[in-house]
Amino acid sequence: MRADAVRGHLDGLLLAVLESGPLHGYAIIAAVQQRSGGTLEMRTGTIYPALNRLERLGLLHGSWQSVGERRRRCYQLTDAGRRTLATERTAWQEFTTAIGSVLNPVASPRPTT
């Protein structure tokens, strides 16, 4: 999937990979790429300002933690972030259902006249 197509869903992707627990920036990138099987094209640098924005909006909480030998900024979902993720999932399901029903119409009985 092209980078500009991914950009519109970046918030949802970041929230989803953080659902299972706190991660630092590069681990988030690795998780997105791993879950997508490497099919999502993205400039990895774009996630850092996105993480900062989600933190400002109160959807993530960021803190410096020691990971291995270095200190890294780790992010975890807030309650508001979990609610937003649930909303994003519902919206995505509705969107894919609507688009899918147009692209792949199921044969329905024609109304009799």
Next chain:
Amino acid sequence: MTAAGREADPIEERIEDRIEDPIEDYVAALAVALHGPARIKARMVAEIRDGLADAAAAHTGDGVPYHRAAGQAVREFGAVGELVPSCQRELTIAQTRHTARAVALTIPFLIACWCLIWIAGHDWRLPDPAQSPAAQLSGVTAVAVLLAAMFAATGALVRRLSTPRRLPLAVAWSGTTTGVAMGVSTLALVTVSALTTNWPLTACVGVLAAVSHAIMAASARACRRCSRLPIM
């Protein structure tokens, strides 16, 4: 040992790699391009450097030499020019919040300064600069409401709305106006301290007003600069 026969020293190779480290070059270019509150900018740049170092480490773990791994990490990251607008957006909003906070703290002090000037100069009939309690209260309330709106427009309450594009500029000019007012207050307090009998108090407040003017002017200048930069 001749140079031709000398084997590559891993430490020397490492030093050469560090001399022109693509990651350090990238981070330096990013730091030059970004403007905003120093602490937040330093945190953002440090986090990006960590991310690049992690990406390079992942490549070196696959057996790629460091210099090539660092270059690959930088390419995957995206060009500095691609990253700057979205990073700058966060820094501009952070600077807007800083300046709005500085205005919020300075305006009550400004009003207190003018009260003091009026009280100190009362015996030689200084013109009353709208000093009634009602005027002061409504002024402070108006400022509080304005600043609450500014915070709401840049913080967690704006999840479903975008921050108004002109807000940083509006805050920058509010800060500039407050800074000028603090400068005028400083001059007035210095003048009054020369005329009044209770000059030490007036002079002390004048010094505080001068410090407030310097802080406010610097914050407003930074906010004006940020508000002019392109953001995504």
